[in-house]
Amino acid sequence: MKDDRLPIVLVILDGLGDRACPELGGRTPCEAADTPVLDRLVSQGMSAVHVPFGPGRATSSEFAHWSLFGFQRIAFPGRAAIEALGVGQSPPVATPLFHLALRAGEPRDGALWLGARARRGHDEADAAALFEALAGRTREGVRFELLALRTGECVLAAHGAGTRAVSDTDALFDHLHPWMRPTALADAPDEAAAHAFARTLEHWLLESREMLIAHPVNRRRQREGLVPLDVAVTKWASWIDPEAPCFQAHTGLRGGAVTDTALYRGLARLLDMRGADLAYDSRDPGGDMRTRLAMAGDLLADCDFVHVHVKATDEAGHTKRPAFKQAVIEAIDAGLEPLLSLADHAIVAVTGDHATPSVGALLHSGDPTPFVVAGPGVRADGIRSFGECHALGGAGGRLAADDVLPLLAGLSNQPFFLGHRPGARETIALPRAPEPMPVL
Incomplete structure (x- = not known):
């Protein structure tokens, strides 16, 4: 049999989720936005709603990412250490x-x-x-x-x-x-x-x-x-545990990250992920997104999984201006166009790590964020538009943060096979390079 494992690109639009906004006719900024690229991904892929830790449970970005990366059973080291x-x-x-x-x-x-x-x-x-x-x-x-x-x-x-x-x-x-x-x-x-x-x-x-x-x-x-x-x-x-596993040891995947802040640079360094950093360009969210995807493509030469972080949506939510967040999502959508061709030979997914409401006084909320995944072998589920309410009808159902990486590993033809132990750890994906027996 041939090796048909596929690379994975996970784009996280920070704080993408939101609440119904009166000035947007009761829609969220994501639902109100004109997103032709994301809509095309939705049409050819599978949708879901991502609720990181269950209904109503607001989370920080660092906690969400720790579980998105599959580390929910490993003690979280703390953001102070990661920022340092x-x-x-x-x-x-x-x-x-x-x-x-x-x-x-x-x-x-x-x-x-x-x-x-x-x-x-x-x-x-x-x-x-x-x-x-x-x-x-x-x-x-x-x-x-x-x-x-x-x-x-x-x-x-x-x-x-x-x-x-x-x-x-x-x-x-x-x-x-x-x-x-x-x-x-x-x-x-x-x-x-x-x-x-x-x-x-x-x-x-x-x-x-x-x-x-x-x-x-x-x-x-x-x-x-x-x-x-x-x-x-x-x-x-x-507290940094010197015995904690790196990303590849824990997941089985060679990890990479396109980062934009100290938090994500630190997370990549802590987990020994291959990193590429780019300061966020707030003047051109679409161009910034396009550049990040090009960097992700470069990382795929040595990585099985690449995380791309985008801060713009979270910052827009914190302004408490729903129409502005809508405009930022639309600008980012144009920059996501390279995902359409990437999905011909990779598993690509887009979601948020949490909701940052652009109405009210909350910092973050436990509202859902839309999720879409596309690529070879991913069945289309009939959903046509990207957004929270649309995603509720998707075949992916409701995903917790720690469901995301196992789902992507499975869709990329490299799930860990339960009952098989190719190494000391039960990884999330089939390990890339288990230790071979010495040849006499």
Whole structure:
């Protein structure tokens, strides 16, 4: 028999899903958009709705991608670690890591509410000086180290803590919650260690607050009418397991990624995926998309699976302008045209990692996002248009995030054969190169 395995290209339009928008006649931006390329893919392929973790469950991009890549049963290392890898840092392994940011604090009603962030290009020198003052301190046997990320942001490494099982202090939803107290997680493997470190982190952050208030940089900022950056907030508790498998070892596929931000560069680096990075061109979403697909084509020379990430749809959703998100989707659709020819010899899929509503105040929501897959052997299911409501009638039904890669592996003629063990791991696809027996 011939080897008829096919390459896979998965295009993720970040935050593609949405909600019914009154100004679009009750349609989502995707349903309202004129998308002739995606409609052609839908006509020749199979549609589904992608609900990453079930109805109503809102997710971050990093959690969704971890499952989209088939790692849902492997402990998620945390976004702080991934971001550090994505900017070229080498964070310590087996050490608690946290994202730490400088914010302005506003005391109100017995709590501290979070205000302005450090501004790129305006506050770089001030933020660097403040971080320098916070770095290298030891509290209750834990040494805190800072690794630079961006203006006003760094990764906090807690050497000697032994656990990352503490909650965030960054409110994230800072219109609803104040600066929060770190607490031990209810499912902490070592409850005593988690409680002890939560108190240590609390003491370090409160001490940091005192130092930031008194720092000459913030005193000068107040004199000049600038907002002081006088509170440090933490989130995204992380831990890099040096024994965790890479993408190929876990999935059986040689992985590649066309990336656009530190998060996806870091994820590719963490999983040892072949990477190609391109800064997003917000002026030309269609041209940007076309360039990314060309880069994906180049990666296919050495990869079985290529992930292409596009940030534009998520950013459009966060503007809370449905018509703008519709226009961005239409521009991207034109740039997706190369997928039509690629689908002659590869399995190609397009979906979102989550919904970013362009109406209301939500950051992300648990609403579905449309999914389409096309390529040799994929049966057409009679759906003709791309969009959430159209996809509900597709033959693919309702997909969770961890269904996507097994589905694509099966359609590309390389599913893992249950009951057969060609190696130590039960991979998602049939392994590309299992270890051969030595020949005597």
